[in-house]
Amino acid sequence: MTQMKNSFRTMPDENGHFGDYGGRYVAETLMPLVLDLEREYRAAQADPAFKAQFDDLLEHYVGRPSPLYFAERLTEALGGAQVWFKRDELNHTGAHKINNCIGQILLAMRMGKTRIIAETGAGQHGVATATVCARFGLPCVIYMGATDVARQAPNVFRMKLLGAEVVPVTSGAATLKDAMNEGLRDWVANVHDTFYIIGTAAGPHPYPELVRDFQSVIGKEARAQMLSRTGRLPDVLVAAIGGGSNALGLFHPFLDDPDVKMLGVEAAGYGLDGDQHAASLLGGFPGVLHGNKTYLLQDEDGQITEGHSISAGLDYPGIGPEHAWLKDMGRVEYTAVTDDEALDAFQLLCRTEGIIPALEPSHAIAAVAKIAKTMPDDAIILANLCGRGDKDIFTVAEKLGVEM
Amino acid sequence: MTRISSAFSTPALVCFITAGDGDTAANLDALVEGGADVIELGMPFTDPMADGPAIQEANLRSLAKGTTTADIFAMAAAFRARHPNTPLVLMGYANPMVRRGPQWFADQCEAAGVDGVICVDIPPEEDAALGPALRAKGISPIRLATPTTDAKRLPKVLEGSGGFLYYVSVAGITGKQQAAQTSIEDAVAKLKAATDLPVAVGFGVRTPEQAAAIAKVADGVVVGSALVELVAQHGAAAPAALRKFTSALAQAVHNARQG
Numbered sequence: 046m047t048q049m050k051n052s053f054r055t056m057p058d059e060n061g062h063f064g065d066y067g068g069r070y071v072a073e074t075l076m077p078l079v080l081d082l083e084r085e086y087r088a089a090q091a092d093p094a095f096k097a098q099f100d101d102l103l104e105h106y107v108g109r110p111s112p113l114y115f116a117e118r119l120t121e122a123l124g125g126a127q128v129w130f131k132r133d134e135l136n137h138t139g140a141h142k143i144n145n146c147i148g149q150i151l152l153a154m155r156m157g158k159t160r161i162i163a164e165t166g167a168g169q170h171g172v173a174t175a176t177v178c179a180r181f182g183l184p185c186v187i188y189m190g191a192t193d194v195a196r197q198a199p200n201v202f203r204m205k206l207l208g209a210e211v212v213p214v215t216s217g218a219a220t221l222k223d224a225m226n227e228g229l230r231d232w233v234a235n236v237h238d239t240f241y242i243i244g245t246a247a248g249p250h251p252y253p254e255l256v257r258d259f260q261s262v263i264g265k266e267a268r269a270q271m272l273s274r275t276g277r278l279p280d281v282l283v284a285a286i287g288g289g290s291n292a293l294g295l296f297h298p299f300l301d302d303p304d305v306k307m308l309g310v311e312a313a314g315y316g317l318d319g320d321q322h323a324a325s326l327l328g329g330f331p332g333v334l335h336g337n338k339t340y341l342l343q344d345e346d347g348q349i350t351e352g353h354s355i356s357a358g359l360d361y362p363g364i365g366p367e368h369a370w371l372k373d374m375g376r377v378e379y380t381a382v383t384d385d386e387a388l389d390a391f392q393l394l395c396r397t398e399g400i401i402p403a404l405e406p407s408h409a410i411a412a413v414a415k416i417a418k419t420m421p422d423d424a425i426i427l428a429n430l431c432g433r434g435d436k437d438i439f440t441v442a443e444k445l446g447v448e449m
Numbered sequence: 450m451t452r453i454s455s456a457f458s459t460p461a462l463v464c465f466i467t468a469g470d471g472d473t474a475a476n477l478d479a480l481v482e483g484g485a486d487v488i489e490l491g492m493p494f495t496d497p498m499a500d501g502p503a504i505q506e507a508n509l510r511s512l513a514k515g516t517t518t519a520d521i522f523a524m525a526a527a528f529r530a531r532h533p534n535t536p537l538v539l540m541g542y543a544n545p546m547v548r549r550g551p552q553w554f555a556d557q558c559e560a561a562g563v564d565g566v567i568c569v570d571i572p573p574e575e576d577a578a579l580g581p582a583l584r585a586k587g588i589s590p591i592r593l594a595t596p597t598t599d600a601k602r603l604p605k606v607l608e609g610s611g612g613f614l615y616y617v618s619v620a621g622i623t624g625k626q627q628a629a630q631t632s633i634e635d636a637v638a639k640l641k642a643a644t645d646l647p648v649a650v651g652f653g654v655r656t657p658e659q660a661a662a663i664a665k666v667a668d669g670v671v672v673g674s675a676l677v678e679l680v681a682q683h684g685a686a687a688p689a690a691l692r693k694f695t696s697a698l699a700q701a702v703h704n705a706r707q708g
Contacts, residue, residue, distance in 0.1 A: 060574065070543055070570045070578075072499045074595040074620050077602060216505055217495065226498040233499065234621035236597060333543040333570065333578070334496060346518045347548030349495040 053300035053376050056367060061250020064373060066366035069249040070333045074233045079336075083251045085156050090258075095151060102147050103262060106180065107137045109144075111263075113270035113427075118397040126420035128413055129279065130430040131267045131295060134402065140432035141263060141291045142173035146242055148259030150177040153240035160235065161185045163242045164228040166193055166221035166287075167357035168200025169403075169432060170244030175209035177242075185209040188227040190220040193357060200436060218351050221361050225335050245288025246365035249336030253365050260294025267427060268298050279427035281306045281416065285408040286379070287323070287358050289365035291431035296377060306378065309368060310412040312354035313381035323352030324381045325364040326372050339366040355384035355440065356404035358432070382411040388444055390414055391434065403432030404440065452536040452564050453487065453589060453612045457647035460664040461486035462702040464695060465540065465651075465673035467493055467507035469516030471680045471687050473524050474531075479688035480676070481535055484699025487613075487649075487669065488528070489567070492521055492541030499542075499569045501624035503674040506681065518545055522561045529562030538591060538612070540567040543578065551582035558588050565589035565612035573605050580609050589613075594640060596620045596632070603643050613647040613669060614640060624674025627653030630662050637667045657701035664705035672698055 056063045061083075069079055089095040103109040112132045120128045133141040153161060161183050165171030171187040178185035187204055191213040194201055204211050217223035232241045246256040271279055282299060284292035286309045299305045314322035322328055325340040332341040334349060342350045342362035354360045371377040382390075387404055390411035394402050402410060409428045417426060434441075442449045464485040466476055470493070477488060493511040497504060521539075528537055539558065546554050546568055558566060566588060571579050573592065580590045589612030597620055598606055607614070616636060618628035633650055640648045650663045651671025660670045676691060683690040 068575050068578075069572060070575055071572060072569050072595075073572055073593045073606065074597050074617065076572045076574070077597045077599065216502070217509070222496060226496050229498040230501075230622045234619075234625070236620055333547060335498070336570070338578075341544070343544065343548070345548070347494075347545035348512060349544070 057250060057254055063366045063370035066338050066369040067250055067253055068338050071249045071336045072233060078236050079249050085152060086251050086255050089152060089155060098151060099148055107143050110266040111135050113267055116398050122397050123414055123417040125418040126424035126426045128417060129427045131263055133263055133431045134433035138173050138176050140169045142170045144262055145256050145259045146173040146177045149242045150181055158238060158240035160239045161242055162228055162231050162239055164188045164224040166360060168197040169358060172200055172203050174242050175204040175207035179207045187211050188214050188224040190224045191215045192219040246290040246293050247288045247337055247363060253367055256290050257293045257297055260290050261297045263294035264298035278302055278305050279425040281308060281426045283308045283409045283413050283426060284429040285310045285405045287361050289368045291429050293367055295429045308412060309377050309379045310408045311381040312356060312359035312408055313383045314353040316383055317381055321353040323354040323360050326379045327381050334363050337366045339369045340364050355387060358405045380412055382408050386411040401434035402430055403434045404437045405432055406430045456486040456536050457613060457668045460702050460705055461669040462699045463487040463489055463649050463669050463671040464676055465489040465491055466676055466680060467491040467511055468521045468524055469493055469511035469514055470507040474527060475688045476680060476691055477528050479691040480695050481532055483692040483695025485695055487536045489538045489540045492539055492545055494542040494545055499622055501622040503624045503677050507677045522557045525561035525563055536564045538565040538567060539563055543568055543570045547578055551579045555582040555586045555588060559586040565591045567591045576609055591615055593617050607644050613649050614644055616640060616648055616650045617652050618650050619652050623652055625653055627659060633663060634666050657697045660698050661701035661705040664702040670702050
């Protein structure tokens with residue numbers, strides 16, 4: 046019972062709070078819907094048919110379980126702890142995002158909603174959402190900052206091929222946070238028939254909880270696979286953090302394993318000493334945005350500032366509220382790596398393992414590279430390879446000065 | 450009687466503009482001269498997710514000029530000195546309000562003579578984030594009821610609210626379409642049966658005719674985007690345009706129940 050009392054896995058509380066964070070900071074128009082969603086999610090959790098359908102789709106449509114892979118040549122190159130990867134980049138659509146989209150579209154259909162909206166930054170969540178909408182035949186509107194539409198043309202075309210309407214958002218700074226604002230504006234005007242598939246473990250309760258739960262398949266599989274392959278748990282888990290859903294998915298099933306350390310890796314952009322980074326936890330302050338209280342990049346008056354990262358998927362001025370709580374509790378350690386470090390790690394993985402990672406997990410790999418050499422060679426690091434890098438080759442080419 | 454309750458003793462015109470967008474002092478004076486009974490001063494925010502294009506742009510114009518929270522309280526205090534009897538309500542989003550803590554914000558409101566606060570994204574479930582600090586200083590937390598607020602939920606919305614009840618007549622963002630008059634009448638009747646607070650109706654009200662129709666049944670009519678658009682169009686000449694339009698609205702609201 047002591048175990049229960051000290052559990053890190055019982056959050057959020059009944060009001061959707063993770064300590065001081067989380068909550069339901071939404072306009073009154075959305076409150077009844079958010080409460081409905083919570084009721085429906087509780088019902089789904091108690092319904093074996095829901096879980097059966099979710100598991101079936103993950104196995105046969107997404108391609109789970111994803112492999113657990115020992116990166117032998119990377120380990121050799123780094124010198125030190127063994128590096129293992131959870132290969133979520135091998136999922137259908139090429140990233141972990143699809144796990145959550147499958148869960149949410151099943152919830153949407155349970156609630157009788159007939160129209161899906163979502164926001165996207167780099168386009169990965171937009172593609173995953175458009176994919177599940179095509180799979181289930183629901184109309185889909187994706188809000189995407191006009192700046193990102195220009196930067197991520199291949200993903201825009203993918204979404205359109207999948208039948209989604211992509212709406213470029215020109216308000217504000219025309220990036221991910223503005224796309225989220227526009228998604229909320231659409232939702233508030235169409236509450237009767239529309240379900241908002243939020244892409245990360247953030248937003249009003251119960252989104253942070255349900256996104257975490259849907260993504261926890263990553264950590265549940267990894268924990269069982271690691272035990273079966275090595276007979277032990279890893280010493281350290283490492284994952285990149287934008288909104289934080291791939292990290293929570295990996296970390297959450299291990300939170301009550303006291304000997305497993307965890308490292309969340311934020312995007313330091315050009316460096317934490319300036320303001321061109323996207324490290325909400327290390328460089329921000331608690332505040333309220335997009336339905337939850339969490340760490341935010343903001344000025345002294347509470348105006349939200351723009352993050353920067355080479356990775357469009359990490360370029361968001363907030364962070365899921367559970368990470369804010371885990372940081373304050375000291376259960377997870379957070380660090381940050383720069384654009385240049387991530388770019389080096391990207392190339393290192395390409396050449397040592399024959400895997401082109403997305404720029405998001407390249408941040409995790411950069412952090413792995415720093416800690417591996419400080420650890421003995423019988424130690425195990427498990428990192429989440431949450432996305433593949435096909436989408437990023439244009440960005441990387443430009444950074445490396447290569448004409449394509 | 451508080452300043453707010455006095456203002457609603459007969460149908461009241463509630464006028465919204467965004468702080469720091471144009472010459473705010475002159476624009477506020479024009480609203481009062483035109484006949485506004487209650488002033489809602491919008492606190493600009495980088496991410497106004499409940500607002501339509503007109504107020505979004507006003508927020509960005511104001512922030513681009515460098516408007517700070519301290520500037521807004523200075524505008525409020527100066528307004529209070531010039532207009533001792535006109536209720537002044539701040540409207541905005543949670544983050545700028547709670548950035549330095551709810552206590553700090555409530556103290557500033559009290560010092561500036563602010564009567565009430567409307568926070569779009571603090572529903573009753575998160576009242577602890579701001580409500581107790583405001584009530585302790587005698588400042589009214591003004592809540593919103595919407596078409597999605599059903600009879601079962603309404604008591605929750607009313608609990609701890611003060612000043613007036615703001616009925617958002619359409620499920621949507623500011624400045625877009627207006628609700629049908631019959632649905633407004635039904636909703637207002639239900640709200641008035643549930644509370645003694647005055648009920649003001651807003652979202653999508655753009656003409657004196659609409660305002661008059663609403664004022665027949667509600668205690669107040671809120672006009673925002675239409676005024677903010679005048680500020681955008683007329684720049685330095687905005688006070689004259691605001692005075693003229695507000696005067697037409699005020700006449701319509703104040704005379705709605707005659708004849």
